[in-house]
Amino acid sequence: MRVEYAKRRDYIVGRLRKIPGVACGEPQGAFYVFPRVSALYGKKHQGKPITGSVVMAETLLERAHIAVVPGSGFGADDYIRFSYATSMEKIEKGIDRLDQFVKELA
Helix, strand or coil, rough: CCCHHHHHHHHHHHHHHHHCCCCCCCCCCCEEECCCHHCCCCCEEEEEEEHHHHHHHHHHHHHHHCCCCCHHHHHHCEEEEEECCCCCCHHHHHHHHHHHHHHHHH
């Protein structure tokens, strides 16, 4: 499983780094990535302003069907947390949805 989680981690980090406005370091442990998304704050998704990690998480859930945890709960509002303790198929779909969501921001 360690090898499988490394593959998932490498995939999600690589994909996140390619999305404009998202910066992602490589996690050193656990099954989570913690990308910085604050460059997207101030933009709007279909008229709804993205003002912080809570609004980002709510909007991603409502409109892109992606569940993330707001970074504000960790004292880091510039970030959101994704788990990669799921199948590669679900990770691929989630990142595809995130990529599309970011492309729709104005």
